[in-house]
Amino acid sequence: MLQYLKYVHGSFNAAMMVLFFYQGSLGLRIRRARRTKGPFPMAAVRRHRRNGPILKTLGVVGFLLGLVLVLVDTGRVFEFPLHLFTGLTIVVLLISTNLVSRKIKGPASPLRTPHFVLGICILSLYVFQSFLGLRNLW
Numbered sequence: 001m002l003q004y005l006k007y008v009h010g011s012f013n014a015a016m017m018v019l020f021f022y023q024g025s026l027g028l029r030i031r032r033a034r035r036t037k038g039p040f041p042m043a044a045v046r047r048h049r050r051n052g053p054i055l056k057t058l059g060v061v062g063f064l065l066g067l068v069l070v071l072v073d074t075g076r077v078f079e080f081p082l083h084l085f086t087g088l089t090i091v092v093l094l095i096s097t098n099l100v101s102r103k104i105k106g107p108a109s110p111l112r113t114p115h116f117v118l119g120i121c122i123l124s125l126y127v128f129q130s131f132l133g134l135r136n137l138w
Contacts, residue, residue, distance in 0.1 A: 009065060016062055020122060056095065059091065060095075100114055
């Protein structure tokens with residue numbers, strides 16, 4: 001049963017990675033429109049704002065379920081230390097991004113760039129985390 005749960009955990013987080021890349025594409029579309037003063041994509045803004053907190057929560061849940069899975073399987077939190085700390089870093093960045101986004105007010109907010117940079121870091125770490133997770137399955 002635990003072996004199957006490992007695949008469920010990996011599949012869930014792979015889907016989360018795809019959803020975060022979609023969220024990033026919405027953010028880039030909004031950022032480009034804002035910088036070029038082009039037509040503003042209000043539908044993308046609504047989706048980006050609606051999905052962000054949901055994805056953050058699901059990302060944290062994916063981390064916690066992976067942590068529980070390792071504890072039940074091996075009894076040791078540090079069984080896969082690089083995977084653990086990369087996941088923990090993603091969680092910290094997700095929460096930080098959410099906190100920063102709440103403080104963004106107005107089109108010229110100086111917090112838009114940190115929000116963008118945190119998002120890029122999250123996406124990069126998700127790709128790295130996926131490779132670590134695949135390596136841990138074997």
